[in-house]
Amino acid sequence: MANPTYHLGTLGPALYALQAGSAVVVQRTWSPAAFAELADRYAADSVMLSPDRLTALVTAGRAPRRPFRVVFHGGAACPPGLKRAAIELFGPVLHEYYGTSKSVLTEITTAEWLRKPGSVGRPLPGIRVDVTRDGRSLPPGETGEIGIRLRAADRRPSEAPVHATGDVGFLDADGYLFVIGRAGTPQELRTARLEHDVRLLPGVTDAVVLGAEAPSCYVEHGTGAPFPDPVPAIEASARLHGLPAPRIVLAAAGSLPRTPSGKIRRAGLEGPAGAGEQGPG
Known part of the structure; x- marks a missing residue:
């Protein structure tokens, strides 16, 4: 551990x-x-x-x-x-899982992930994952709120069988789940989509986008190889999602503050960023 x-x-x-x-x-x-x-x-x-x-x-x-x-x-x-x-x-021994405080929900092996990059896998036996918007189940590829139907052994008798995770994402045609970010307002959802797009860029090891009216994009990147300038791709993705051009701050991999579970500590980035450098340096 x-x-x-x-x-x-x-x-x-x-x-x-x-x-x-x-x-x-x-x-x-x-x-x-x-x-x-x-x-x-x-x-x-x-x-x-x-x-x-x-x-x-x-x-x-x-x-x-x-x-x-x-x-x-x-x-x-x-x-x-x-x-x-x-x-x-x-x-090829990485085994990823996704879950909540209730239960582990999905798992994916290395071989599966190489076929489905970015996915957190398919639901475990007995668990159902549903992606909805305004109470309506969505078809594969459409982004919405992730809900789960837990096994009886994973919930108290008084609990509802369907549990909202608070996350947004989509299922592909093969039932693999892709998690985009946290649920929220339509503007927050656009921000989450931008953050997801940034994580997919070459050389990026992690990313966080804060704010929707005037977004700030913090990008961690590796230092062992040339890092392609991510600014044009980030600005293009922001336009695609109806967001203004974000302020972009680059930082070395692992340099941004973290929570005990490994997530970037968003609260520590709300002010001016001192962890990285502006622009594609």
Whole structure:
């Protein structure tokens, strides 16, 4: 366990491992070098990593000498560029999951993800995912609010069978789920779509867009290879979604503030950004 284990997204895999009779090693102080050393010392078969930990390991090029059998990751969106780099580092062993405090909802293997880049997978057996807008189920490819019908074992008898996740996204024709961002007003949805588009750009390891009237776009990018200027693509995407040209701030991968589960801490970016540089430098 490379993450703090008091958040369900990171604690869950440790609890599952303990319940299955496995030992769990928790890293007290994070660093890529210490992580690789611990994994080799205890001959770890699997690991749970949030995207910020994946970013740090990819940037440092650190992986244990003894390959993992499985690398679980979740807790925050994982941009395709980062995930491809992580697959190159660890091998085709990444296993991503998406869920809420109620339950893990979807999972996707490396082989599936390479066919469906950006997806968080298909629902687990017994769980139904529905994408709706104004109470109407949407066809594949259309973005709406993500709702789930949980298994009876995952909810109290007094709870409604359908649970709103608070996220927006879409299902493709094969039933794979793509999560765009958080639900909100139509203007916030446009902002979420822009943020999703930015994460798909080459070289981007993570991104956050704040505000809709005067959006600010914070873009983390890798430092080990030439980084294509993202400004024209970001401005074009903003126009497509009916947003004004955003203020764009570039930052090195892993340099923006994070929550314990690995998400970029949006509240820490509301003022002027000092973490990165303006423009395509």
